[in-house]
Structures are given as C-alpha cells and as structure tokens.
Amino acid sequence: MLKNRVVSATEVTKEYLSRIERMNSDLHAYLTVGKEEAIRAARRVDALRAKGLPLPPLAGIPIAVKDNIVTKGIRTTCGSKMLEHFVPDYDATVVERLKSAGMIVLGKTNLDEFAMGSTGEYSGFENPRNPQNHEIIPGGSSSGSAVAVSAGLACVALGSDTGGSVRTPALCCDLVGFKPSYGAVSRYGLIAFASSMDQIGILARTVCDVDMLARVLFGTDEKDATTVPISLQREPIALHGVTIGIPSEYWERTGEENQTALYRVIECMRKEGAVIKKISLPTTPYLTSIYYILSSAEAASNLARYDGIHSGEARDEPPTALRSKLFGPEVKRRILLGNFVLSAGYRDAYYERALRARGAVIREYQAAFEEVDLLLTPMSVGRVPKCGEFIVRPARMYDEDLHTVAANLAGLPAISLIVGRKQGLPIGAQLLAPRFSDEFLLQAAQRLEICLAGGVT
C-alpha cells in the first residue's frame, strides 16, 4: 500500500502512534514510545519517495523493538528497574539494519525482566495483557512485542528467543514466531541473557512478513564473533518428497487438543506430498534441566555487571542492597541458581554435566536430521495458561518450556504457527530444521500456512 502511494509513511506512522496512545495504557505493550524519532523517520521516507529516489526494501513499515535491544538515544530498560534510566549511546546492529531498510521504529516493547520468563508476568514494570483474551497470558519473554503486533500497534516486531521467548508469546497471541539459527543474526546490542542460546527473532502475522524481515536482519557482523554467514535464496521449495519427523517423546508430553491439531497439520503435509515419519529423541525428558542449568549459569555471569557502580545514577548503597532492590524475583532465582551450579564443589555435578549433556542433545538432533528433513512438534504441554497459574510454583513454568528449548540448545532454526483453536484458545505447532537451513524452514512454513488456510498450492 505504501509503495502505491495509497497512503504516506507519515500517515501510517501517525495512525499507529495514535492507536498506541489509545490502547497502550491498557495493554502495556510498549515501555517507551519514540514518537518524534518515528515521525522524523517517516518524513524522511516520504521525502525520498517525493523525489522519485529508490526506496529501501521495507521503507515506511512500522516495527516495534523488544526493550532488551539497544537503541541509540531511546531508553532501553530490559524490563528491569535496574536499567530504568539507561539511555544507550549506540544502536544494536539489527536496529542499524532496520533503519537502513527504511523501517520506522515505533518504540520499545515490554518484556519479562532481562528476558527471563515464559508467561509475560515478570516485567519489572506493568505486565502486558493479551489483547485476544485478557485472561490468558501474553506469553514471554517477548510479551510486549507479541501484544503490539497482535493488537495492531505495530506491523511486525523484534523479539529475542533464548528458550522459546519469541515462539511462546507468538502462540499465546495468535502470531507467527521465528527464531533463526544461532549465529544467523548479530547479537551486538542485544543485552545478553544466555549468550550461547540468545537469538533475535521475529513476531509477525504471516510467514511472508517474517521472511521479508529476516532478509533485512540476516548477515555476519564483525562486531559479533559468533555470527555465521547464512544465505537466504529466493527459489521456492516444494514439500513433495520432504520427510517430516515427529518425535514420539514430544508427542507423549502434550495434551489431546494439541495432538488433534497436529493431525490437521500432518494431513496438510501429506497432501503436499511430504512423508511423515515417527522418530525417537531420548534426550527429551532432560531438556529443561539442561537448559535451566546452563542458561542460568550464563545469566548469572551476564548480569554480574549490574552493580550500581558502573552505570545508572550515583547511589550510596552497596551493590548487594541495590541488586536486591532492583532485580525482580525471577531474575534473582536464576542468578542464585546460576552461581550455584558454577560454584566450587557443585560445578562438576551440575554445570559440567549439563554441558556434556548439551553435546549429546546437539548430536542427537544432527543424527535425527540425517533421517528426516524437518521436525514437527507441538508448541506446548497443555493449553495456553491463564494469568497467575504459575506464579506460586515457578518451577512448573520451567516445565512448560519442554518443546521449545531444544532449538536453543542445538542452535536450530525454529518457527511456531497457529494451527487450530479449542475453546477460544490458540493451538500451535512448531517446525524445526537443521542449523543453517533457515531458508528451507521458512519455505516449508509458508507452504504449511497456505495449506492450513485452505489454499491451493
């Protein structure tokens, strides 16, 4: 629409900004809105168009950015009181790429504090609310990003995914959630949670939107030594002859509604000519334990720098008092857990063991992908939880991550799609591909999306 001059970028941006003004105080999707910068950016796009100059690929498209991604001159809180007043003096690499593509950054979205949480109930500020259904969780940790896209407060959004934090809120808010292969997208400027698992991901309404944005974000970065070149070519891939594996251990650990919805997906895939195969992934029961030991250890390390001395306003309190005051309960739990598993006397039993187990997980999925081309799994254990269900027993919340963490442990690209509804609650499915096969995954997901919508291929 923008290209055809039906509307101007400035009009579009102002429309989104006014929606945000009306709805954000209720939904708490955004923590900071960059009104002036957004309008300026939109005007620049319109000026280019008026001059007849070529426009960058996504010019004028409004995007929301999760508040753990650094934006120059715009407050970046990480959803935490610890960084309540942090205004970075540099842009994350992905933000530079968005701006070069002409996108309009509307603001910074709410999240579970320091990206730790899967329900969206652990923000250091007001928690966001699921716009489709206020009673269920928005999902986390990219809760605000999911709410923003779902409520029409942004066209697409950036999130981050360490154990499912893009895919889970996408499921809860009726969206598509994509986590790239580890190393596909630069982490420079992503405030670290678990450095060996974090990836910046995309929340959008359709796979097509995800795909367009992925092309802008992918690419090596000399400022991030863990990036790897991954190409996204454009030829369409057919699902005919593709083998899709369904891990029995995942299947056994999900409710009936989810299984029923998965049958629908299997039907679609078969119609496309794919071959469905049952496979076994014996590490499945151990995945959440491995994940929580390793990610907490890395988190405790990454958060060691927040001591009130190196950043923030001058304060008289010692670091221990400040950290107790400014970190929320979930962050504290993970720091304590992380330091414990790394401490002398416990490190071999926990950290070292979990590290070796992670190696086993990686090898297991590599072997699986020699038998099958894609993995199809449920997106959750049961139905999407209600707000407050896990506050009393956080460990139960950890168990819910079973289906999502493998992708982070093994660096695999993963995408979650909505495949059904039951009693008004969304039901999702997840596709996993071998590491670096992001293009293949996105193509397969697109085929599936069309098929599920009843489209002809």
Next chain:
Amino acid sequence: MMEWEVVVGLEIHAELNTKTKLFCACENRFGGVANTRVCPVCTGVPGSLPVLSRAAVRAAIRTGLALGCEIRAKSQWARKHYAYPDLPKGYQISQHKTPLCYDGLVEFRIGNEKKQVRIRQIHLEEDAGKLIHEKQATMIDYNRCGVPLIEIVTEPDLRSAAEARALLEQIRLTLLYLGVSDCRMQEGSLRCDVNVSLKKPGSETLGPRVEMKNINTFSGAERAILFEIERQTRILNQGGTVVQETRRWDDVAQMSTLLRSKENAEDYRFFPEPDLPMLVLQDQERKEDLPELPLARFYRYREAGIGETDATLVIASPQMAGLLDECMALGCVPCTAATVLLNLGEAGLVLRAKQICDVLQATEDGIISKTAARRVLEYLMEHDATTEQAITALDLRQVGEEPQLLEWVRAGLLAHPNAVSDYRAGKKNAFGFLTGQCMRASEGRADPKRLQEILRSELDGYNK
C-alpha cells in the same frame, strides 16, 4: 636449627604493546586523559561483545616460542568472575583449561652458572581498569581496561631469591628483544607475584605455599622473597606450620601482611566464554622466526672477546646491542666497540655504526689520539657528519711532527717548573703530571707516544 630448602615460583604479567586492546579497537597506550580510550566493549556496556585481536595472539605465540613452549592448536577463552570496581563486566576474559602455551623451558644465568626453569603455561587475558584514590572518593579510569596481558606461570623450580630475580630479569629482557612489551614495571606494564614455600631437604613433598602480591620492582621481589623465607623459617623452626595464604608485600615497611586466607580464596566460577569461538591455529601460525634472544647473544659476545660485565650491560639495551652488532659487522674490534658504546651511554645511540667504526679505526691508525676520539664522537652526536669531517672541524688530527711536539713540551715544562724539579728529585709521578699538562697544551692533538719520548728526552737531557 634445620636448614630448609627454598622453593619459589613466579607469576608474571606483561602488557603487550599491540596497537589496540585485546577485544576492541580502542588504542592501547599508557596514560592519557581518563576514560578517553574506551568504548562500549571495554567498559562492559550492556549489549556489547568482544572481538579478538589477532596481533595479540601472535605476540603471545612469539613469547611462548621464545620461552620454549608448545603452542596449543585449539584453545578456549574463559570467563573468570570476581567483583571489583575496576572490572566492568564482573568477569575477566582469560584462559583456564586450555592456555595458549604450555610446557616451556627457560635458561638463565645466575653468576657463572646456567640454570633452567620450566614454564607451566602462558595465557592471554584482558587487563582491568585503574582505581585512583582521592580524598573524597575513589575514581575509576578504564583506559587500561581491556589491554592485552600475557600471564607467564613458572613451575616452582627456583631455589633462591637471587635466582628469582635473575629469571625475572631474563624474562624481561626476552620480552624486550621480542618487541612484544615495553616491560616498564613503574608503569605497570610488567607485574610479578611470587609463590614461596619451604621443604625438608631431599624431600619431594612441597610445603604449603604463600603467594605474595603488590611487588613493583625486581629488587622488591628479591626482598619480598627473602622476608618470606625468613618468616616461614621462623615458624617452622618453632615447630609451627605455615598456613597457605595470600599476602601483600609492603616495600616501604619491608614486610608482608595477610591479604586472603585459603578459606576466603576467590571462587572464580570459570566457564567457557560463549561470545568467542575457540581459537584455532594453523600449523604455520604456530611457528615463527624469532630474533636472537638475550642469552644466546650474551654467549656470542663473550666468544667475541667482550668481558662479562660489559656484555651484560650492553645486552640490557636492545638498541645498544643492535648498534654493537652493526659495528662488529663493519669490522670493529668487539670489546673496544662495546667499551665505547657503554661510555657514551644512551646518548650515543644516535650515532651510526660507520661513524663509530671510523673513529675507532682512526685511533688505531694513529690519526687521532684516544682522548681526541671521545671529543670526535661527542661532536658526531651533535652534528650529522662523517668522522673525517668531524676530525677536521675540531682540528684534532694527531700531530706527530717533532717541531710542534717540541713546542708543546717546552711550553709545558716552562709552565710547571716545580714539577720539573720534582722529577729531577726522583718523583716519578711528576712525569705523568707533565705528560698530562703537555697534552693539554696540545689540546689533545699530540701523539701521546711521541710526545712522551720527546718529553723524556727533554727532561733527561735538559741542561740548565
């Protein structure tokens, strides 16, 4: 009183003189206005990531090879956690299980003996910032934060404070000759911790070791070790046991105090650094052509006839040694050239080898006297000229003609009649005095031998 065997090991940190810091592009330079050589990476701003400088790796490899080490083909970075204001990330990026270099051997001289010390490992790590204590507050300067350090850890093979000092000096010289560090202890680019323990003579079991920190000079290292030997000896001779602990050396008070007991030892919670891939080195990267190292150079100079003290002194300055080599290549007599260079000192390093050799040759050929030689060299230090030009400019061409010499001798004798009488009276040193005075009269230009012949003949054949 039991005689205990001294066991000493060293942990040496040297700042590498690479252009940039270890994990970011900030300039690596001493001093500067506080917090001007910083960026998000070296100040640990949220969202920043480290990127490895290959130049630092190459410098570490050269050091490892020079110290006889194996170079690891695959080594990993590790996070070392502790809380201190000069460490912005709350951890230091270092190496833990897989140090870059290991199993080395260093030979060094102590007196007339040669000794060997095994090197356990050398690894790379980033430096921390600097705390500046002022009256109202303590300030932090992050200019130094992220500067590349190599940590050299020896096995406990040293057996005395003197040996430790000799090894320290040897390693310092080696690093200077490799050109990897400027090794200035007073600027903090070379630091040393010592580990001291005592054991029963002949026993294989090592006693509990005490680590000492805050050592800022080589002589301080020696003093600290001696103090610690004495302290531990006293404890053991009284039947007590030495406690394994970390102590702080105070060079002013000349004593050490407890810093950390074993119970309060830091738990660094090491784990592999996830932000940096494993450092993988190709075969050709693990080999290097090294410059001639100080010990080899010492023996070469000795073989060339240079005295032990002179050789040691010249080698202490890589520039001077280089200049000496050039002189030797041009055919100078090594020990003469060495003496000249040492006499001129650092100021003489502006001279070119050809100039020095020409002066030495002119002296040998009798064109100028030895005293004149010094003046010529000083002239050349100030003016860009050839030796020929200098000699002419100063009019120092040695005079050997009898008439002129006679003139000077007679002038000298006339000026000092008392000395003449002394000589006649039998006082032999009067001759030396008169020689000196005649040389002065000639402004150093007289050929000393000829002058003395004429002087003697004048004195002896003098007829009042």
